[in-house]
Amino acid sequence: MIVTRSPLRISLGGGGTDLPSFYERYGGFVLSAAIDKFVYVAVNKPFLDQYILKYSRIENCSSIEEIKHPIFRESLKLLMGEKQKVEISTLADIPSGTGLGSSGSFTVALLKALSAYSNHPLHAEELAEFACQVEIDILKEPIGKQDQYISAYGGIRQLEFSQSGKVAVTNLVVSQKTINDLDDNLLLFYTGTSRSASAILSDQVNKSAANDASMLENLQYTKELGFRSKELLLNGDLHSYGLLMNEHWLNKKSRSQSMSNSSIDKAYLDALNNGAVGGKLVGAGGGGFLMFYANDNEKLRNCMSKWKMKEVRFKIDFQGAKVVIS
Numbered sequence: 001m002i003v004t005r006s007p008l009r010i011s012l013g014g015g016g017t018d019l020p021s022f023y024e025r026y027g028g029f030v031l032s033a034a035i036d037k038f039v040y041v042a043v044n045k046p047f048l049d050q051y052i053l054k055y056s057r058i059e060n061c062s063s064i065e066e067i068k069h070p071i072f073r074e075s076l077k078l079l080m081g082e083k084q085k086v087e088i089s090t091l092a093d094i095p096s097g098t099g100l101g102s103s104g105s106f107t108v109a110l111l112k113a114l115s116a117y118s119n120h121p122l123h124a125e126e127l128a129e130f131a132c133q134v135e136i137d138i139l140k141e142p143i144g145k146q147d148q149y150i151s152a153y154g155g156i157r158q159l160e161f162s163q164s165g166k167v168a169v170t171n172l173v174v175s176q177k178t179i180n181d182l183d184d185n186l187l188l189f190y191t192g193t194s195r196s197a198s199a200i201l202s203d204q205v206n207k208s209a210a211n212d213a214s215m216l217e218n219l220q221y222t223k224e225l226g227f228r229s230k231e232l233l234l235n236g237d238l239h240s241y242g243l244l245m246n247e248h249w250l251n252k253k254s255r256s257q258s259m260s261n262s263s264i265d266k267a268y269l270d271a272l273n274n275g276a277v278g279g280k281l282v283g284a285g286g287g288g289f290l291m292f293y294a295n296d297n298e299k300l301r302n303c304m305s306k307w308k309m310k311e312v313r314f315k316i317d318f319q320g321a322k323v324v325i326s
Contacts (some may be wrong), residue, residue, distance in 0.1 A: 001044040002117045003325035006151045007034035007317040008093070010101035010186070010282055010291060012233065014226025016255070018144030019201065020136070021208035022219050023226060028161035029226045031172065031233070033182070034317040037093040041109040042325075043117045044087045051076070052087040062161065070106050074134045079114045086117065090118040094312065097194030099283025104147025107131040112321045127321055128152040128167070154320025158230060174176050178236045179316060183187035185238065185294050185300070187276075189266055189309040191286035192269040203256050218255050225251065244276030244295030249280035259285035267307040275300030 010033050017028035023034050046052050053059040053072050064082060072088065080086070088110070097103040108131045114306035115122045122130065135141045149159055149167055156179075158170040196313035207215035232241040249268075253259045260268075260281065267292065271279060276294035282289045290309070294300045301311060 001042060001325060002113050002323060003040060003042045004109045004112040004116065004321060004323050005038040005040045006105045006112065006321035007154055007319075008037045008039070008102060008105050009034050009098065009147060009150045010188075011146065012156070013229030013244075014223055015146065015250070016144070016204065017219055017223045017226065018146040018159065019142070019208070020144075020165065021142075021189065021205045022216075023161035024163050024165070025225070026216075027163055027221050028144075028147045029158075030159045030161075031156070031226055031229050032145075032146050032159060032321060034150050034154040035100070035155045035314040035316040037100065037312065037314055039093075039105040039109045040091040040096060040324075041106070042089045042091075043113040046085050046087040049085055051085050054087075054089040062281075067309075070139050071103075071110065071134060074138045075107065075110050075114060078116055078130060078134060078138075079111065079120075085117075087208065088113070095194060097288065099281060099285075099288030101147030101151060101283065103135065103141075103143070104131060105151040105160040107134055107164065108148055108151040108321045116323050116326060119159075121323075124152040125169070126322060128225065142202045142203075152321050155318045156233075156316060172230065172233065174233050176238055178233060178238065181236075181238050183315045185297065186290050187294050187297065188282070188312045188314060189290045189292075189304045189307075190192035190312060191267075191281075191287055191290060191309060203258070215255065218251060221251055222248070239277060239295070242279075242295070244278065245280050245291075245293055246272070246278030249278070252280060252285065256285070261286075264290070267304070267309065270307070271300060271303055 012031040012033055014030040051061040061067050064076050094100055109126050111127055111130050115303050128149040132145050150157055156172040158172050160168040271292055275294050276292040277295050279292035282291045
């Protein structure tokens with residue numbers, strides 16, 4: 001049996017500029033951090049000669065083409081073909097559709113497990129590229145490349161997306177004090193609602209493709225906010241970074257009416273008056289997790305508990321996708 005895990009992520013700046021509809025014309029820039037919440041995939045030899053897939057449902061298939069789950073199907077085609085049947089099970093620390101990059105993390109963990117099981121292990125760059133190939137090139141999901149790359153590499157990374165589609169991954173070398181500060185004072189709260197990232201991002205993709213001036217201007221400004229976030233993190237100025245998160249959120253909200261709702265907006269404003277310096281919805285928006293940089297953690301926690309929002313405590317993960325049992 002092979003068991004792998006890959007980390008979920010939080011976006012620290014520039015999120016949204018990693019979609020082809022934008023970076024193929026202007027280049028993209030994202031700061032991203034992996035966190036110690038994971039997707040797990042186990043691959044084993046099945047008792048019977050069939051594909052057995054266990055996720056939110058169970059599939060028993062005699063051929064790859066029969067598999068309904070698209071990521072399972074295309075990942076198996078890409079790495080293994082019909083040469084050997086496998087049994088695959090999945091688990092996750094956090095539900096999907098919550099803005100932490102679970103789909104990309106799942107694809108990375110699956111490819112890591114399949115490659116290890118077939119004795120052709122993939123390194124981080126290959127994992128990320130294959131994951132993007134499955135989700136973006138083959139399945140045509142209107143998503144970006146941030147999730148796959150940060151899940152494969154781990155840590156705090158600067159991701160630069162060239163017009164050709166190549167991704168330059170750079171380790172963001174911040175001080176240990178800054179890492180400790182982020183671990184202690186970045187707080188995640190689940191809003192209680194999930195959403196489809198593809199549905200929300202489709203609007204961005206369509207407007208970018210149609211040369212919508214306001215969307216392109218918004219994303220150019222988002223990229224600038226990513227550069228500013230980088231400098232503040234490198235300088236260890238976390239209070240200013242928290243303030244910039246608020247600027248980032250206001251800009252992000254203006255992209256789409258479905259980015260937020262009245263309940264989330266009220267809770268967000270309450271948080272700013274009760275211990276949060278700044279924050280934003282993580283991921284595509286519309287639900288999932290609110291992330292804040294706090295200057296009074298307990299006051300913020302008490303505030304969010306009144307809104308019935310569950311906190312998920314985390315630290316930054318520096319290991320990336322890995323085999324945990326072999």
